[in-house]
Amino acid sequence: MSKKIILDENDLPKQWYNIQADLPKPLPPVIHPGTKQPITPDDLAPLFPMSLIMQEVSQERWIDIPEPVRDVYKIWRPSPLVRADRWEKALDTPAKIYYKWEGQSPPGSHKPNTAVAQAFFNKEAGVKRITTETGAGQWGSALSFACNILDIECKVYMVRVSYDQKPYRRLMMQTWGAQCLPSPSTETEAGRRILEENPDTPGSLGIAISEAVEEAAKREDTKYALGSVLNHVMLHQTVLGLEAKKQMEIAGDYPDIVIGCAGGGSNFAGLMLPFARDKIVDGKNIDIIGVEPTACPTMTRGLYRYDFGDTACTTPLLKMFTLGHAFIPAPIHAGGLRYHGMAPIICHLLDLGIIKAQAYHQNPCFDACISFARAEGHILAPETAHAVKATMDAALECKKTGESKVILFNASGHGHFDMASFQKYFDKDLEDYEYPDEELKKALESLPEIESA
Numbered sequence: 001m002s003k004k005i006i007l008d009e010n011d012l013p014k015q016w017y018n019i020q021a022d023l024p025k026p027l028p029p030v031i032h033p034g035t036k037q038p039i040t041p042d043d044l045a046p047l048f049p050m051s052l053i054m055q056e057v058s059q060e061r062w063i064d065i066p067e068p069v070r071d072v073y074k075i076w077r078p079s080p081l082v083r084a085d086r087w088e089k090a091l092d093t094p095a096k097i098y099y100k101w102e103g104q105s106p107p108g109s110h111k112p113n114t115a116v117a118q119a120f121f122n123k124e125a126g127v128k129r130i131t132t133e134t135g136a137g138q139w140g141s142a143l144s145f146a147c148n149i150l151d152i153e154c155k156v157y158m159v160r161v162s163y164d165q166k167p168y169r170r171l172m173m174q175t176w177g178a179q180c181l182p183s184p185s186t187e188t189e190a191g192r193r194i195l196e197e198n199p200d201t202p203g204s205l206g207i208a209i210s211e212a213v214e215e216a217a218k219r220e221d222t223k224y225a226l227g228s229v230l231n232h233v234m235l236h237q238t239v240l241g242l243e244a245k246k247q248m249e250i251a252g253d254y255p256d257i258v259i260g261c262a263g264g265g266s267n268f269a270g271l272m273l274p275f276a277r278d279k280i281v282d283g284k285n286i287d288i289i290g291v292e293p294t295a296c297p298t299m300t301r302g303l304y305r306y307d308f309g310d311t312a313c314t315t316p317l318l319k320m321f322t323l324g325h326a327f328i329p330a331p332i333h334a335g336g337l338r339y340h341g342m343a344p345i346i347c348h349l350l351d352l353g354i355i356k357a358q359a360y361h362q363n364p365c366f367d368a369c370i371s372f373a374r375a376e377g378h379i380l381a382p383e384t385a386h387a388v389k390a391t392m393d394a395a396l397e398c399k400k401t402g403e404s405k406v407i408l409f410n411a412s413g414h415g416h417f418d419m420a421s422f423q424k425y426f427d428k429d430l431e432d433y434e435y436p437d438e439e440l441k442k443a444l445e446s447l448p449e450i451e452s453a
């Protein structure tokens with residue numbers, strides 16, 4: 001039995017898979033917050049190149065991966081599929097556990113799969129600069145890496161508190177030649193307004209989004225990029241699931257359970273969408289599970305409603321499971337999982353009963369993450385730890401029932417820049433947060449009134 005299934009460069013997928021072609025019911029439209037009508041491609045044109053907007057609404061099943069994008073992917077792709085046999089032994093489970101290892105990309109996660117594609121389509125459209133926001137810095141560093149390779153300027157608004165507390169991601173961005181500045185900044189009207197009111201503000205992702213969007217909307221040579229949630233991001237991430245499917249075939253197995261952690265939903269979608277197709281089209285019997293923190297329980301406790309993508313209420317309205325754009329997440333260490341909404345594609349599949357969701361507290365996720373590290377070696381990100389915990393539970397359930405199910409999970413990234421959170425865990429200083437019902441009710445009261453499509 002081989003430990004790793006490694007594909008040849010020539011086996012790198014030539015096309016991304018678009019689930020929109022196979023949905024039993026089409027996605028609800030995206031709504032313009034002013035007119036309350038479905039938005040048109042032209043509404044989005046100030047922010048994104050038309051090629052990406054067309055991917056957003058495309059009903060084509062397969063979309064070509066441009067050769068220059070495949071060329072950059074080859075720096076780290078195809079990524080390995082690994083049999084976690086040592087961890088199986090440690091857990092004493094009859095289950096077979098596989099993980100798709102996305103932590104060996106230069107920025108250390110799955111995020112460059114879309115960053116490289118977005119940088120390429122912007123470059124092709126003649127765009128000179130891309131702006132974006134970043135919280136803990138994973139997305140900012142992925143986009144910086146991609147823009148550097150494809151020779152586009154990159155400007156990252158990083159939430160002030162992370163900018164000060166997490167200098168290493170910022171230094172990665174600088175190493176790849178990007179400009180990273182703390183948000184709020186004096187570069188935009190939104191930033192200046194907030195600084196005037198509150199000069200010592202720690203900033204927030206909502207403010208950083210407003211700054212990045214404002215600059216892109218104002219400048220002819222500049223567009224904006226988003227690292228998760230949107231359909232074209234889910235599309236680009238399918239490169240990893242398509243590889244995984246081929247690798248499972250080579251291993252001679254097919255998953256009974258597919259698991260991923262979900263913040264905006266992109267790494268989970270990337271892995272599971274090609275398998276969701278098998279479930280929809282071929283009637284395959286697979287459990288597909290998205291895992292989120294109990295402190296930010298979007299899919300497990302949110303409402304399926306139209307909401308803004310940002311806290312500043314500037315984006316189009318997306319139909320999604322949401323905790324309300326006014327939701328203020330507890331300071332858990334899985335920074336990438338603290339988003340109030342979820343990708344519309346994920347929410348639609350959840351609503352249709354094709355996928356499921358589970359929530360866990362952060363301490364048991366760290367327990368599982370450390371169990372995995374001691375058996376398999378890799379120290380995974382606190383976000384990824386949520387997928388590890390769900391995998392461990394499924395494997396321990398198999399131990400009880402004696403079933404040898406095949407479990408596949410996405411190892412979305414390494415945790416090398418998150419060791420301060422491991423310190424807190426070892427010091428027993430990590431808190432588990434349950435979002436109180438009254439707070440949730442309050443945040444949900446701020447949802448915009450839209451006739452549900």
Ligand SMILES: *Cc1c(COP(=O)(O)O)cnc(C)c1O
Pocket residue numbers: 109110111138139227228229261262263264265266267268336337381383384412413414
């Ligand atoms: C950003 C990130 C996530 C969460 O984002 P998704 O869009 O839900 O995938 C998960 N894992 C890692 C390692 C990340 O960097």
